[in-house]
Amino acid sequence: MTPAPAPEVLKAPLVVEFPFTRSLGPVQSAFLTGLRERTVLGVRTAGGRVLVPPVEYDPDTAAELRDLVEVAPTGTVTTWAWNPAPRRGQPLSTPFAWALVRLDGADTALLHALDAPGPDAVRTGMRVRVRWAEEREGSITDIACFEPYDGPATHEPGPHDGVFADPVTGIVAPARLDYTYAPGRAQSRYLAALAGRKTVGERCPSCRKVYVPPRGACPTCGVATEEQVEVGPGGTVTTFCIVNIKARNLDIEVPYVYAHIALDGADLALHGRIGGIPYDQVRMGLRVTPVWTEGGRYPDHYRPTGEPDADYDTYKELL
Amino acid sequence: MSKEPVAVVGIGQTKHTAARRDVSIAGLVREAAVRALEDAELTWADIDAVVIGKAPDFFEGVMMPELYLADALGAVGKPMLRVHTAGSVGGSTALVAANLVAARVHRTVLTLAFEKQSESNAMWGLSLPVPFQQPLLAGAGGFFAPHVRAYMRRTGAPPAIGALVAYKDRRNALLNPYAHLHEQDLTLEKVQSSPMLWDPIRYSETCPSSDGACAMVLTDRTGASRAPRPPAWMHGGAMRSEPTLFAGKDCVSPRAGRDCAADVYRQAGITDPRREIDAIEMYVPFSWYEPMWLENLGFAAEGEGWKLTESGVTEIGGDLPVNPSGGVLSTNPIGASGMLRFAEAALQVRGRAGEHQVEGVRTALGHAYGGGSQFFAMWVVGAAPPST
Numbered sequence: 017m018t019p020a021p022a023p024e025v026l027k028a029p030l031v032v033e034f035p036f037t038r039s040l041g042p043v044q045s046a047f048l049t050g051l052r053e054r055t056v057l058g059v060r061t062a063g064g065r066v067l068v069p070p071v072e073y074d075p076d077t078a079a080e081l082r083d084l085v086e087v088a089p090t091g092t093v094t095t096w097a098w099n100p101a102p103r104r105g106q107p108l109s110t111p112f113a114w115a116l117v118r119l120d121g122a123d124t125a126l127l128h129a130l131d132a133p134g135p136d137a138v139r140t141g142m143r144v145r146v147r148w149a150e151e152r153e154g155s156i157t158d159i160a161c162f163e164p165y166d167g168p169a170t171h172e173p174g175p176h177d178g179v180f181a182d183p184v185t186g187i188v189a190p191a192r193l194d195y196t197y198a199p200g201r202a203q204s205r206y207l208a209a210l211a212g213r214k215t216v217g218e219r220c221p222s223c224r225k226v227y228v229p230p231r232g233a234c235p236t237c238g239v240a241t242e243e244q245v246e247v248g249p250g251g252t253v254t255t256f257c258i259v260n261i262k263a264r265n266l267d268i269e270v271p272y273v274y275a276h277i278a279l280d281g282a283d284l285a286l287h288g289r290i291g292g293i294p295y296d297q298v299r300m301g302l303r304v305t306p307v308w309t310e311g312g313r314y315p316d317h318y319r320p321t322g323e324p325d326a327d328y329d330t331y332k333e334l335l
Numbered sequence: 336m337s338k339e340p341v342a343v344v345g346i347g348q349t350k351h352t353a354a355r356r357d358v359s360i361a362g363l364v365r366e367a368a369v370r371a372l373e374d375a376e377l378t379w380a381d382i383d384a385v386v387i388g389k390a391p392d393f394f395e396g397v398m399m400p401e402l403y404l405a406d407a408l409g410a411v412g413k414p415m416l417r418v419h420t421a422g423s424v425g426g427s428t429a430l431v432a433a434n435l436v437a438a439r440v441h442r443t444v445l446t447l448a449f450e451k452q453s454e455s456n457a458m459w460g461l462s463l464p465v466p467f468q469q470p471l472l473a474g475a476g477g478f479f480a481p482h483v484r485a486y487m488r489r490t491g492a493p494p495a496i497g498a499l500v501a502y503k504d505r506r507n508a509l510l511n512p513y514a515h516l517h518e519q520d521l522t523l524e525k526v527q528s529s530p531m532l533w534d535p536i537r538y539s540e541t542c543p544s545s546d547g548a549c550a551m552v553l554t555d556r557t558g559a560s561r562a563p564r565p566p567a568w569m570h571g572g573a574m575r576s577e578p579t580l581f582a583g584k585d586c587v588s589p590r591a592g593r594d595c596a597a598d599v600y601r602q603a604g605i606t607d608p609r610r611e612i613d614a615i616e617m618y619v620p621f622s623w624y625e626p627m628w629l630e631n632l633g634f635a636a637e638g639e640g641w642k643l644t645e646s647g648v649t650e651i652g653g654d655l656p657v658n659p660s661g662g663v664l665s666t667n668p669i670g671a672s673g674m675l676r677f678a679e680a681a682l683q684v685r686g687r688a689g690e691h692q693v694e695g696v697r698t699a700l701g702h703a704y705g706g707g708s709q710f711f712a713m714w715v716v717g718a719a720p721p722s723t
Contacts, residue, residue, distance in 0.1 A: 028466035036396035041359030078409030225582035257480030258534035
């Protein structure tokens with residue numbers, strides 16, 4: 017038995033981002049197309065309130081709302097917070113106020129950026145107006161920001177049919193999350209061993225099963241695993257599929273075989289690619305061994321050892 | 336004190352399709368919810384709480400549906416809960432809602448699940464580039480295909496079984512106006528000759544990507560007594576989970592599924608599911624999962640599930656119809672797919688399934704699973720109220 021050494025715990029950035037698309041539906045389509053045309057639309061509820069930005073369903077009664085109203089591009093700050101250090105993707109790159117602005121003719125406030133020289137220049141109740149973006153495409157950023165404005169309301173709210181030429185019907189809503197990922201001690205130990213081309217699992221002190229890759233705990237017994245056990249290098253293909261679809265970001269020619277491989281001494285199969293044999297000759301029970309490539313963190317693939325196939329009964333619990 | 340009996344008095348779903356570009360997500364869920372209210376002849380004011388489920392956040396990038404969709408679902412001023420259990424979420428969402436009624440916390444609950452796959456990317460959501468880990472080499476179908484091969488090896492099932500399931504479910508879908516795929520010209524030969532994606536799974540044996548939503552109104556005995564149409568009564572509901580991978584996991588017939596089925600049958604007083612259940616809506620995203628789940632759920636002995644499929648027992652005219660709606664193989668808005676199974680089971684016992692109604696259904700099973708075969712949710716519904 018080898019006690020587990022304390023490994024260097026790894027960390028790496030993980031950025032998750034995706035450009036999600038969104039269909040707008042009738043109300044948001046009119047609102048965003050309106051912004052492109054320098055027109056701010058709200059929606060009137062049965063109770064007579066004008067909601068800006070407009071919503072599809074009345075927050076009080078759940079009734080469907082379709083009665084569009086044009087409001088003024090001028091309004092009043094109802095509350096605000098100073099943002100001294102703008103982040104990427106925010107409306108302005110210099111410090112600004114996040115403000116709730118009730119546009120003239122609206123009963124609710126819209127959240128946006130207010131361009132002001134400093135927090136001393138901002139107060140609740142101050143008058144502001146829309147600063148339109150030079151290039152507008154049907155997006156909330158068609159309002160570049162708000163700016164101080166001393167004048168009165170420019171017009172009363174009036175009905176609007178919401179009809180524009182070439183309406184915007186969808187937007188792209190990019191999502192991005194930045195993480196620092198730490199795989200933990202067990203996986204760090206596993207990776208350290210792989211760097212020496214050894215596959216090292218961990219044995220559960222309770223059920224005695226050997227986990228590869230180790231997770232630091234046995235999911236069945238709920239206890240920490242500490243005892244390290246070298247497994248393989250030989251193993252048995254317990255089951256597999258032949259992949260005929262080329263995956264993005266994966267530089268593997270199709271068809272290839274994706275297999276569950278029970279390394280000798282392990283109590284569950286890990287997943288890997290089979291090579292060194294035509295894909296249509298791979299079979300359950302095939303005996304394999306890892307093939308390493310220079311600089312690879314994991315075996316590139318597993319190849320047949322030439323041993324006779326394993327008997328089904330020896331691996332049927334490890335599929 | 337015994338539990339309050341739970342009745343399904345309203346069911347609504349959208350016409351499922353590849354892309355609903357005409358509506359926002361709010362508009363999509365609203366459609367299903369309004370149809371469920373109309374079926375129950377209730378209004379928003381009659382709903383005491385809303386329970387919503389959807390696919391994992393990364394799939395479609397809606398992180399807080401309970402916040403975004405409160406207006407559309409009339410939830411303002413009411414409790415609103417969100418449930419997460421990967422692909423089984425539609426089933427577990429319905430069960431969380433049902434438990435609120437059974438526990439007499441709320442009298443009438445709206446439950447809803449949805450997904451707009453056209454505005455999401457499940458493949459991407461499932462393959463985040465986690466540092467230090469090997470990329471998953473095969474995608475979702477590739478994850479399940481080795482289990483299908485293991486099933487074939489274990490049972491000696493002939494390779495043709497999978498195509499039979501796909502052909503049956505797609506033909507059933509022709510009877511369901513809400514189903515996504517309506518492949519009028521499909522033949523068994525076309526299924527059998529469709530491209531092999533993840534051998535042994537062919538293209539026609541995989542589920543589509545759909546936009547859709549499903550909603551149900553669940554209520555207590557008093558609510559059921561006022562219902563304008565026959566309710567479906569819940570006779571049992573159960574959920575189980577297990578890790579994705581562990582030593583000894585049976586990926587072909589997971590223990591969590593067997594235990595969940597045993598629990599739901601015990602609650603419903605069912606000792607012989609094969610004889611006592613008249614129709615099943617089970618979660619079959621890849622055709623081979625029909626025979627696999629028939630065994631896991633106790634409808635066939637181990638190794639015998641494929642024989643039920645092969646002999647036509649699971650056809651709409653057979654004595655144990657499986658997925659008369661066309662199932663996940665014909666309609667797959669992932670977040671809603673589990674609730675669709677539960678709702679279709681309820682439609683069958685209410686006698687309101689339309690063209691795909693199975694004659695004489697008194698008891699039906701709704702089944703959902705998710706993740707790496709690790710979350711299970713099931714309910715048994717009946718035409719008659721539970722006796723206890």
